[in-house]
Amino acid sequence: MSGLGFGxxxxxxxxxxxxxxxxxxxxxxxxPQFFKPDYLRGLLVAKSTVLIVAVGMTLVxxxxxxxxxxxxxxxxCGVIAGLLAKAGWPMPLVAAGTVAAGAAMGACNGALVxxxxxxxxxxxxxxxxxxxxxxxxxxxxxxxxxLPGDFQWFGLGQQAGQWTVILVAAAFFLAAAWCLRFLAxxxxxxxxxxxxxxxxxxxxxxxxxxxxxxxxxxxxxxLASLLNAxxxxxxxxxSGAGLELQAIAAAVVGGTAISGGRGTLAGTLIGVALLGTxxxxxxFLNAEPQWxxxxxxxxxxxxxxxxxxxxxxx
Amino acid sequence: MTALLKLTHISKSYQGLHALRGVSxxxxxxxxxxxxxxxxAGKSTLIKTxxxxxxxxxxxxxxxxxxxxxxxxxxxxxxxxxxxxxxPALFPDLSVTENIALGLExxxxxxxxxxxRRRSQARAxxxxxxxxxxxxxxxxxxxxxxxxxxxxxxxxxxxARILIMDEPTASLSEQEVENLFRVIRELRADGVGxxxxxxxxxxxxxxxxxxxxxxxxxxxxxxxxxRVDRAELIRMMVGREISAVFPKRPVERGATRLEVRAxxxxxxxxxxxxxxxxxxxxxxxxxxxxxxxxEAARLLFGLAPKDAGEVRLDGRxxxxxSPADAVAHGIAYVPEDRRxxxxxxxxxxxxxxxxxxxxxxxxxxxxxxxxxxxLASEYVDRLGVKTPSITTAVGSLSGGNQQxxxxxxxxxxxxKVLILDEPTQGIDVGAKAEIHRLMGDLAAxxxxxxxxxxxxxxxxxxxxxxxVMHAGSVVGVIDRAAATQESILALALGHAPHADQRTxxxxxxxxxxxxxxx
Numbered sequence: 001m002s003g004l005g006f007g008x009x010x011x012x013x014x015x016x017x018x019x020x021x022x023x024x025x026x027x028x029x030x031x032p033q034f035f036k037p038d039y040l041r042g043l044l045v046a047k048s049t050v051l052i053v054a055v056g057m058t059l060v061x062x063x064x065x066x067x068x069x070x071x072x073x074x075x076x077c078g079v080i081a082g083l084l085a086k087a088g089w090p091m092p093l094v095a096a097g098t099v100a101a102g103a104a105m106g107a108c109n110g111a112l113v114x115x116x117x118x119x120x121x122x123x124x125x126x127x128x129x130x131x132x133x134x135x136x137x138x139x140x141x142x143x144x145x146x147l148p149g150d151f152q153w154f155g156l157g158q159q160a161g162q163w164t165v166i167l168v169a170a171a172f173f174l175a176a177a178w179c180l181r182f183l184a185x186x187x188x189x190x191x192x193x194x195x196x197x198x199x200x201x202x203x204x205x206x207x208x209x210x211x212x213x214x215x216x217x218x219x220x221x222x223l224a225s226l227l228n229a230x231x232x233x234x235x236x237x238x239s240g241a242g243l244e245l246q247a248i249a250a251a252v253v254g255g256t257a258i259s260g261g262r263g264t265l266a267g268t269l270i271g272v273a274l275l276g277t278x279x280x281x282x283x284f285l286n287a288e289p290q291w292x293x294x295x296x297x298x299x300x301x302x303x304x305x306x307x308x309x310x311x312x313x314x
Numbered sequence: 315m316t317a318l319l320k321l322t323h324i325s326k327s328y329q330g331l332h333a334l335r336g337v338s339x340x341x342x343x344x345x346x347x348x349x350x351x352x353x354x355a356g357k358s359t360l361i362k363t364x365x366x367x368x369x370x371x372x373x374x375x376x377x378x379x380x381x382x383x384x385x386x387x388x389x390x391x392x393x394x395x396x397x398x399x400x401x402p403a404l405f406p407d408l409s410v411t412e413n414i415a416l417g418l419e420x421x422x423x424x425x426x427x428x429x430x431r432r433r434s435q436a437r438a439x440x441x442x443x444x445x446x447x448x449x450x451x452x453x454x455x456x457x458x459x460x461x462x463x464x465x466x467x468x469x470x471x472x473x474a475r476i477l478i479m480d481e482p483t484a485s486l487s488e489q490e491v492e493n494l495f496r497v498i499r500e501l502r503a504d505g506v507g508x509x510x511x512x513x514x515x516x517x518x519x520x521x522x523x524x525x526x527x528x529x530x531x532x533x534x535x536x537x538x539x540x541r542v543d544r545a546e547l548i549r550m551m552v553g554r555e556i557s558a559v560f561p562k563r564p565v566e567r568g569a570t571r572l573e574v575r576a577x578x579x580x581x582x583x584x585x586x587x588x589x590x591x592x593x594x595x596x597x598x599x600x601x602x603x604x605x606x607x608x609e610a611a612r613l614l615f616g617l618a619p620k621d622a623g624e625v626r627l628d629g630r631x632x633x634x635x636s637p638a639d640a641v642a643h644g645i646a647y648v649p650e651d652r653r654x655x656x657x658x659x660x661x662x663x664x665x666x667x668x669x670x671x672x673x674x675x676x677x678x679x680x681x682x683x684x685x686x687x688x689l690a691s692e693y694v695d696r697l698g699v700k701t702p703s704i705t706t707a708v709g710s711l712s713g714g715n716q717q718x719x720x721x722x723x724x725x726x727x728x729x730k731v732l733i734l735d736e737p738t739q740g741i742d743v744g745a746k747a748e749i750h751r752l753m754g755d756l757a758a759x760x761x762x763x764x765x766x767x768x769x770x771x772x773x774x775x776x777x778x779x780x781x782v783m784h785a786g787s788v789v790g791v792i793d794r795a796a797a798t799q800e801s802i803l804a805l806a807l808g809h810a811p812h813a814d815q816r817t818x819x820x821x822x823x824x825x826x827x828x829x830x831x832x
Contacts, residue, residue, distance in 0.1 A: 185423030191416055194405035201403045202416045203391065261407030 012255030012306070013267040020274045023281060031284035045162045045231065047276040048169035049224040050246050051269065055176050056220035057247040058268045060120075063213050064193040064260025065113065069124040070221045070247060072131035073105045074240025077225035079135060082144030082235035085151045094151075098229075099222040105131060106218020110211035120214075128244070135237060144235035152233050165227050172223070177265040189213065194261030249296065250275055253303045275299065316379035318343045318507040319364070319476055324373035326359055333359040334370070334531045341476065341507040346498060348522035348539065349511045352551055352770065352803070356531040357511055361478055364509075365397050366390040377476075394475035398482055400604075402465040406454035410464055411436040413453050417468040439467040444493030459486050470497060477501065478509045483517065484604060495521050513602050513807055515544050527551055548807075552770065552799040562776055563754045568593030570629070571762035572645075572731045574614065577623035582609040586787040587623070591731065591762040596753060598777030599766045601806050606786040607766045608650055611733050614764075615647040616640045627730065641670060646724035648717075650735035650766070656720035659709030663701050664690035666708050667722040693722035697752060714745020721752065732756065733764045738772065750776060770799050784808045 027034045034040075053070055060067045081098040089097065105127070112123045153161025180186035188209050191199040196206040221240075229235050254271030256263025278299075279292040319341040326334045334356045341347050351357050362368035363375065366385040375382045377393050404413050415432040419425070436449040445463040453461060466482060483491045498508060498521050510522055518525060519539055527534040527550035534550045542550075570592050577587040587610045591597045599607050612618045614625065616634040625632055627643055634640045640647070649655040657666050667690045668675055675685040690704045697718045701711055708719050717737065724732065737753070738746040753776060757763055767773050773780055774797055781791045782805035790805045 182427050182429075183423065184419065184421075184425040184427055187412065187416070187427060188423065190408055190412075191405050194407040195403070198403040198405055199416075201387065203388070203421055257407070261405070 010255075010264065010267075012303070013264060013270060016253060016255070016267065016270045016274055016303075020270055020277070023274070023277060027277075027281055027284060031281075034280065034284045041159075041162055041166070043276070043280060045165050047272055048165050049228040050243070050250065050276065051169055051272045052172055052224040052227070053221055053243060054247040054250040054268050054272050055173060055265055056217040057244075058251045058254075058256050058263050058265055059176075059180070059189055059213050060217050061248070061251050061256050061258060062193045062260060062263045063189050063210055064196075065120040065210060065213065066248070066258075067106075067109060067120065067124045067214065067217050068244045068248075069105070069109060069128035069131060070217065071240040071243040071245075072128045072135070073102055073218055073221045074225045074228070074243050075237055076105065076131050076135050076240075077102050077222045078229040078235050078239045079139060079144055079237050081226050081229045082147060082151070085147055086144065088148070091150055091154060095223075095226055098226045099219050102222025102225065103215050103219040106215045106221070107211075109218070110214030113214060114207040114211040139237055141237055143237065147233065147235070152230055154230055161230065165231070168223075168227060172220075173265065173269065180265060190261060246275070249300050253299055255303075257307065258304075317341060317376070318345075318378065320376040320379075321360070321363070322374045322376070324360065324363055324370045324375070326363065326368060326370045332531045334363075336373070337528065337531070337533045338373075339526055339533075339536070341509060343475075343507050344502050344505045345524065346502055346508045346510050346522045348518045348525040349509055349528065350513075350515065350518075350525060350547060350551055351528035355528040355551070357528055358480070359531075360528065361397060361480060361509070361511070364390065364476070364478065365395060394473070395478070396469045396472045396474035396476070397478040398462075398465050398469045398480060400481045400484065402461040404453045404461055404464060407452060409450050409452055410440070410447055410456070411449040413464055414439060414449075414468045414471060418471050435471065436467070439471045440464075443467055443470065443497050444490070459490065462486060463490065466494065466497075470501070474506060476507045476509070478511075480511045481513065482510075483512060483514060491517065515547050515807060516809075518547075544809075548800055548803055552803055563758060565594045565754075565757050565778075567595050567778065568760060571595075571627065572764075573624075573626040573629075574610075575624040575626070577610065577613055577625070578621045579609070579613055579618060580621055582606070582613060582618050584609050584613060584620075584786045587613075587783070589781040589788055589791060591764055593730075593760045593762050594757050595778045596757050596763045596765055596776055598773040598780040599764055599783065600770070600773045600780055600802050601783035603768060605783040605806065607783050608735055609786075610783070611647060611649075611735055611764070611766060614640070614733060615645060617647075641727055641729075644728070644730035645733070646670075646727055646729035646731070647733045648720050648724055648735060648737065650739065657708045657716050657723075659716075660707060662705045663694065663699065663708055663711075663719055664704040666719050667693050667704075667726060670723050671726045689726060690722075693726060697722055697725075698748060712741070712745065714741040714748065717741055717745070717749060718752075721749075725756070729761065731762045731764070733766070735766045736768065737765060738767075738769075770802060773797075773802065774799065782806050 053074070057067065057070065077098050080101045081094055084094045084097050085091070109120070109124055109127055112118050113120045149155060154164060156164060180189065188199070188204050191202065191204060192206045192209045199206050225240065228239055250271035251263060251268050252258060252271070253275060254263070254267030254269070256267065275296050278295050279289065282289045282292055317340040321337065321339040323336045323338055324334050325332070325336055337356065337360060339360065349357050349360070359368060363370045363385070366387045366389055369385070375385060382389070405416065408416070411432050414436045418435070433449060440447055440449060440463070443463060443466055445460070445467065447456065447460055447463060453464060456464065462482065462484070463486070469477060482494060486494065498510075501508060512518065522539045524536060525539050525542060525547065526536040527547065529551060570590050573590040575588050578585055584606050587606070589597060599610070601607050609618070613620045614634065616636045616639050619635070625634060627645070632643050634643060634645070637647075658669070664686055668686050671689070672681070675682055675689060687704060693699070694701060694704060699715050699718045699722065701715060708716055711719070734753070738749050741749070753763060753765070765776060778794050779791055780794070780797050780802060781788050782802055783789065784806055785808065789808070792801060
């Protein structure tokens, strides 16, 4: 009953990490070319944006909410970043404008969820469609072309630009993890997700917390979208398609309970790594790459099933 | 000397029902003031007016002689008022350390969390009340008594000036109770005023200085603890006339219908439930809230698995593993929380009434709406449900009529045994009398009825025999002729029929802490 220490409390994180280590071990033996620095750096850059969104999603799920509109928000933010740059804004302002646009979309979600008390899955399902269709209507699916020279890789060139993306993602991740553990505001996320009424009795304001989490989710999506957009010479208006599922899957595989109150960013990091390595691993191991999605699905089911079994045992 | 807390002529009513009528109460610094009364006597409402969760209709609340213009939870916390509720308000997914800290730390989102300080504080508070709980454990892994201890540790750490304890010992072991009493005495010596609510009357002389009894929302009296004995306390709690008239009809009792032998379930906190009911008989199931009455009903209806014990219907042992099994055997259960489990508010009267018998009104999976309407109309007439039509949504009917629809659903299954959980809770007097009349009719037709009720006059008025539960066990069965409020209450409080025999205090087994999360 008592005496369960650090190890068993973070059993999920450890077991997913173990699975990931096994996968890396198999690759090291059978496909050592996977570990070529250039390739790894490219993979890290590609997954940096997923990691950033997954961090935000972890907060949302820990607070017992969900946000499935992040893919649409991501697409909208990418186009906004491109258009702002094209309009001649300096890059720092482009970055700030993109993050603000995301925060504004998040505020829409947050206001509907916390002031009207609507279920977040319905609210964000609706805003997912609204954000996406509004973008389609305004832009008619056009790519943003003719971007200024300092847009791609912030004008730093590919290699330095890639390192910038990786370091920004890493710094963001560490800062988020620290705040979640060592700031009263971070602990409030867990408290509200664990029992909103108990949080109210302990003097917190659960509705405000939920609202701010959605705003933060939007801002985080804006940041991720910017880091994605600058990797290319043009901005794809569908850059965020399917992103919400990748983020939710990474959080869940990393041990975040969909019922709220439980989850760590370390787990989410491992979740992003494991799910993100499956596809390349199949290619390197000469397996059929179309199995990627099926294997990812299997991993998610295994994760949720172990939750259910563990939950029944308590 | 001004009182630490003084309530004057507090009244509160909910939709015409008086929860409190002109109750006055005061508490001095360094005093333990016990509050006793039956279920529904108004103790919880009185507590809530002090913590600011409820705003009284009339009356004044003074703290240190200063009247409170408005009171709300934040204000009362600021004044140093803390309450330990019967149901712990804890965060199941967070550690014990954090649960204690979150109730005590100041506000501010950017405040840095000092984990080391949190841990040593939690350890010190747990040690003070003698609780052996690892502060790193997540609260959802604790048993109910352990959660209660965490709640107590948190309240004590708050340095409250007025501490309210609602049944703090309900699930604690002898040793844990001793520790709690020691802490209470220490707090009293420090000048804290404590309001102590307990059904365990024998423990009051150990801690309380004064005792106040409430009955039906009115003040019975306040006395120094040394001047009243247990018999006097029980008399104060129940000494009312049975006001309502219960149309109990004498019914020829038939053969034994349902026999329950040594039913046990750790998960539901049931340790030993045995009783039997005959055809045409109404068996009252009495006991305090938390004694396990609803849980026993859940076991009988297959809503929770039993660990041991035997259930016989008409002499044959039956194995009920699900509500579907129960219905097939002819057992029906009208649950306590009508709006959540008894009826589906959005659905029509006809849909609700026929929900349990869909198979009989359908052929090859197709519903026969003609038969549905006929069946529903029949029960609407028989039970006197007042509804504009059978297509009206149940949610728009009054509470009494909703209850009749819930009853109709189960009568349509033609049951042999009907279990009614608080059948008249929260419905008006007229509808109540009608439900009682219906129960009499059903018994006269040979149904065996088990009625769970927290209302002693209802138990005494309607039952042929009364089984009394305490801490998960049936501790006695009393015949109608021999039953009095005092005898039932004495059993429900855990006293043996002979008052001087000391019964061993049982620690209710099993956590059943929270319903499985979401």
